[in-house]
Amino acid sequence: MRSLISFFVFLFAAAVSALSTTGNRLLVILDDVVEKANYSKFLADLESRGFQLSFETPKSESLALFHLGERSYDHIIFFPTKTKGLGPKLTPNLLVDFLNAKGNLLVTLSSGVPTPNSLVSLLAELDIQLPAERTGLVVDHFNYDASSAADLHDVLLLPPPGPIRPDVKDFFAAGAPKDSLLAFPRGVGAVLGPGELLTPILRAPRTAYSYNPKEQAETVDELFAAGEQLALVSAFQARNSARLTLVGSAEMLQDKWFDAEVSQPSSGAGKKAAAAGKTFNREFAKRLSGWTFNEIGVLRVNWIEHHLDEPGAANQSNPAIYRIKKDVKYTISLSEHAWTAWTPFTLPSASDALQLEFSMLSPFHRLPLQPDPALSTDDAAAYSAAFRLPDQHGIFNFRVSYKRPLLSNVEEKNTVSVRHMAHDEWPRSYVISGAWPWIAGIGVTVAGWLAFCALWMFSAPVPAPGGAAGAARAETKKTQ
Amino acid sequence: MRFAQSFTPALLLLAAGVAQAASAWGFDEGSVSVVGRKSGEAVKEKLNARAPLSKPVSLGSTDTLKLSLTAKDNGKAKRPHQAFLLLQEQESGLEAPFPLTVKENGKAVAQISHKDLPVQLLAATKPLKASVVLASFGSAQGLDAPVFELKIETDPNVPPPAYEKPLRYGKKPEIHHIFRPDPKSPPKVVSLFFTLAVVGTLPALLIGWFTLGGNLNHLSKAIGAAPLSHATFFGSILAMEFVFIMYYTSWTLFQTLPVIAAVAVATVLSGTKALGEVQSRRLAGER
CATH class of the missing domain: 2.60.40 (Immunoglobulin-like)
Structure with missing residues (x-):
C-alpha cells in the first residue's frame, strides 16, 4: 500500500517536474480579470502545459510576490494595464528582487496603453529603452497586413525570427512552415543597450520605424529608432539565468491573432502573388512563453568527473591533488530541457564549442570538450577533454563557463592542487648523459681513496738503491 | 541575402514603372x-x-x-x-x-x-x-x-574614431599551455670522452704510485699482527662506501643514517687497533 502511495507521489513529482524546470506557479497581472478572455487560447495553452495560473490586478490587496522571504510565484506575466504606476506591490525594486530570486517575467506592452512607470523603470534598469512619453507605435509601410491594416500599416507582418547568430540555437523559427508570418499588431518597439545579457528575438524590418501617434501624425522629424535597431520582442537573461521577455505587442498573444488570416500588400506587378495565410503567432507565443518560463533552453550539469589519465595509474575519481605535467581527463555531463523532458545537450552549431579552462587566476589551458558517446545516456550527453597539466604548481580550477544567448548559464568550477615534482620523481642522474663525467669522477675518487688507504696501511718501504742511503734517510726521519 | x-x-x-495604374x-x-x-x-x-x-x-x-x-x-x-x-x-x-x-x-x-x-x-x-x-x-x-x-574620408591628422565591440557571449579563443623546454644534455660523444678521461686518471694514479715504489708487501705482516682489527677497519671503509652507493641508488636518508652510525662505530673501534699496529711498524722503522 505504502509503496503504491509512494509510486503515485513519485508519478506526481515526475509530472510536476516535467513542465518548467523552475516551477509552475504563474501569476497573471491584468487590468481587469475580465480581459483574460482576450488571451484565452494563450492562457489555455499555458494551463495545458501544467502551469497553475493565478489572476490578479495591480491594485489587489492579496497580491504579494514574496511570502516570508520566498517567492510566492515562479513566473509572472504582465498584460498591459492602464494605471500609471503598478502600486506598492509591484515596485521596480520588488521586480528586480523577483528576478534575483530566479523568478521569470513576461512583460507585454501595447501602443494603445501607456506603459506603467514601474515597468519602464525596471526595463531601464536592464538597459532596455522604451520610446519617450511611453507611447510609441511601430509601423512599416512595406510589410503590413493588407487585410486588417491596409490604411494604418500598424500590423506588421514578419517572418519568424531565426537565430541572431549562426552559433546560437534556433528556438523560435525552427520547424516553422515556409512563408509563415508573424503578426505584430499595434506594438511598441524598444532599443536595447549594448550589454551581453540582452538578446533581440524579433527585430523590426529595415523600413519599419517607431513614432508618436499624438505628436508626429503628419511627418516624422525626430526618430526614436528605426529599422533593425528596433527590437519588437527581446529577451533578457540575468547572470542567475532568470529570464525576462519583453513583447512589444500584447495583441500578438490575443486569440484573434492566433491563426488569423493575414495577407501581405501586393507590391506591384512583380510580386502579385503576395504571401497570404495563417499567422505563426500561436506557435511563437508557445515557444516564447516556454523559453521565458524555463521549459526550453535550460541546461543542467549532471555530473563532473576528472581523473589521472596515465597508464598504470590508480583510477581514482576527482582527486584533490595532481602533479605537474601529468595527463588528466575531464568529463562533464550536460542535459537540456526540451518542453517535457531532459534531453542530451548538443552544441547549437559546429562553430560553437563547449570549452574547459584550467586556470589559476588566468587560464593556462582553454580546450574544446568533445562529445564522449561512451558515457552519454538517453537524457544526458557527456563531453570530455584530455590534456597535460601545465608545468606550474599551485591551486588550479577546472572551469566550464558556458554562457550563450538564450541558453541558461553553466558555470562550474572544481578546484584541485597541482604539486611540483617530488625529489625522487626526477630522472636518475645516470640516465642524464651530461652527468656521466661527474658520476665517473665520484667513482674514481672512491676507488682512489680505497687504494690510498690500502697503500698507506700495507705498503712496505722501498729498499734504497744504495742501501745505506735508505738507512740514512730512515735515520733522519727518526730524528725529526 | x-x-x-x-x-x-x-x-x-521596374514593376512600378510597368504598372503605372498603382x-x-x-x-x-x-x-x-x-x-x-x-x-x-x-x-x-x-x-x-x-x-x-x-x-x-x-x-x-x-x-x-x-x-x-x-x-x-x-x-x-x-x-x-x-x-x-x-x-x-x-x-x-x-x-x-x-x-x-x-x-x-x-x-x-x-x-x-x-x-x-x-x-x-x-x-x-x-x-x-x-x-x-x-x-x-x-x-x-x-x-x-x-x-x-x-x-x-577621414582626416589623416585626426586619430580614427575608437570603436570597441560590445561584449557578446560566445566561443573564446583556444589556449594551449606552452611548456618550459626540457633541460638539455651535451652530445653523448662529448660526455663519453670526458667520462673516459676521468676514468683514465685512476690507472694513471695507480701506475704512478707503483712506479714510485708503492706496494702491498706488509699486508700479510699486518694481518698477522692484528687480523681482526685490520679486516674490520678496511672492511668498514669499504662498507661506508657501499652505504653511500646504496643511498645513491635506493635508500632514504633515515635508512642510511643508522647504518652509517653502526659502520662509524666499527671504524673507530677497529681503527684504534689497526692504526696502532701501523704506528708500531713505523716506530720499528719499517715504513
Whole structure:
C-alpha cells in the first residue's frame, strides 16, 4: 500500500517536474480579470502545459510576490494595464528582487496603453529603452497586413525570427512552415543597450520605424529608432539565468491573432502573388512563453568527473591533488530541457564549442570538450577533454563557463592542487648523459681513496738503491 | 541575402514603372551635394530613383552632405509620413536612419556631417550604401531605392574614431599551455670522452704510485699482527662506501643514517687497533 502511495507521489513529482524546470506557479497581472478572455487560447495553452495560473490586478490587496522571504510565484506575466504606476506591490525594486530570486517575467506592452512607470523603470534598469512619453507605435509601410491594416500599416507582418547568430540555437523559427508570418499588431518597439545579457528575438524590418501617434501624425522629424535597431520582442537573461521577455505587442498573444488570416500588400506587378495565410503567432507565443518560463533552453550539469589519465595509474575519481605535467581527463555531463523532458545537450552549431579552462587566476589551458558517446545516456550527453597539466604548481580550477544567448548559464568550477615534482620523481642522474663525467669522477675518487688507504696501511718501504742511503734517510726521519 | 535586398527595390521600381495604374511614391529634383567648410560648394549630383549614381560621393571630415528632393505621390508633390535616408555599412549590414525634414509641398532636405554618423559607420572601410525611403499611410506603394554610395574620408591628422565591440557571449579563443623546454644534455660523444678521461686518471694514479715504489708487501705482516682489527677497519671503509652507493641508488636518508652510525662505530673501534699496529711498524722503522 505504502509503496503504491509512494509510486503515485513519485508519478506526481515526475509530472510536476516535467513542465518548467523552475516551477509552475504563474501569476497573471491584468487590468481587469475580465480581459483574460482576450488571451484565452494563450492562457489555455499555458494551463495545458501544467502551469497553475493565478489572476490578479495591480491594485489587489492579496497580491504579494514574496511570502516570508520566498517567492510566492515562479513566473509572472504582465498584460498591459492602464494605471500609471503598478502600486506598492509591484515596485521596480520588488521586480528586480523577483528576478534575483530566479523568478521569470513576461512583460507585454501595447501602443494603445501607456506603459506603467514601474515597468519602464525596471526595463531601464536592464538597459532596455522604451520610446519617450511611453507611447510609441511601430509601423512599416512595406510589410503590413493588407487585410486588417491596409490604411494604418500598424500590423506588421514578419517572418519568424531565426537565430541572431549562426552559433546560437534556433528556438523560435525552427520547424516553422515556409512563408509563415508573424503578426505584430499595434506594438511598441524598444532599443536595447549594448550589454551581453540582452538578446533581440524579433527585430523590426529595415523600413519599419517607431513614432508618436499624438505628436508626429503628419511627418516624422525626430526618430526614436528605426529599422533593425528596433527590437519588437527581446529577451533578457540575468547572470542567475532568470529570464525576462519583453513583447512589444500584447495583441500578438490575443486569440484573434492566433491563426488569423493575414495577407501581405501586393507590391506591384512583380510580386502579385503576395504571401497570404495563417499567422505563426500561436506557435511563437508557445515557444516564447516556454523559453521565458524555463521549459526550453535550460541546461543542467549532471555530473563532473576528472581523473589521472596515465597508464598504470590508480583510477581514482576527482582527486584533490595532481602533479605537474601529468595527463588528466575531464568529463562533464550536460542535459537540456526540451518542453517535457531532459534531453542530451548538443552544441547549437559546429562553430560553437563547449570549452574547459584550467586556470589559476588566468587560464593556462582553454580546450574544446568533445562529445564522449561512451558515457552519454538517453537524457544526458557527456563531453570530455584530455590534456597535460601545465608545468606550474599551485591551486588550479577546472572551469566550464558556458554562457550563450538564450541558453541558461553553466558555470562550474572544481578546484584541485597541482604539486611540483617530488625529489625522487626526477630522472636518475645516470640516465642524464651530461652527468656521466661527474658520476665517473665520484667513482674514481672512491676507488682512489680505497687504494690510498690500502697503500698507506700495507705498503712496505722501498729498499734504497744504495742501501745505506735508505738507512740514512730512515735515520733522519727518526730524528725529526 | 543582401544582394536580394538591394535587388528587390530595383525590381519593384521596374514593376512600378510597368504598372503605372498603382499609386506609388517617388521623387523629383533629387540632388546630393557635398559642401566643404572652406571651399564652399564642391560637388553636386542629380539623383535618380531608378539608377544609383555610378561613382561614390565622398564626404570629408569637415564637409556637410546635403540631400534635397521633392517627394511625389503618383507624380503629385505631397508630404510623406516616412522620408528617410538610410546609410548602410556594407560589411555588417548595419543601417542608420536619417529622417528628412519634409515641408507640406513635399520638399525634403537632410544635412549630414561626420558628427551625425555613428562610429560604426565612420569606421567603415567600404563606401556606405545610401537609400531613400519614402512612404506613407494608405495604399500608395512606398519607395525604397538605393541612390548613391557614400565614401567617408577621414582626416589623416585626426586619430580614427575608437570603436570597441560590445561584449557578446560566445566561443573564446583556444589556449594551449606552452611548456618550459626540457633541460638539455651535451652530445653523448662529448660526455663519453670526458667520462673516459676521468676514468683514465685512476690507472694513471695507480701506475704512478707503483712506479714510485708503492706496494702491498706488509699486508700479510699486518694481518698477522692484528687480523681482526685490520679486516674490520678496511672492511668498514669499504662498507661506508657501499652505504653511500646504496643511498645513491635506493635508500632514504633515515635508512642510511643508522647504518652509517653502526659502520662509524666499527671504524673507530677497529681503527684504534689497526692504526696502532701501523704506528708500531713505523716506530720499528719499517715504513
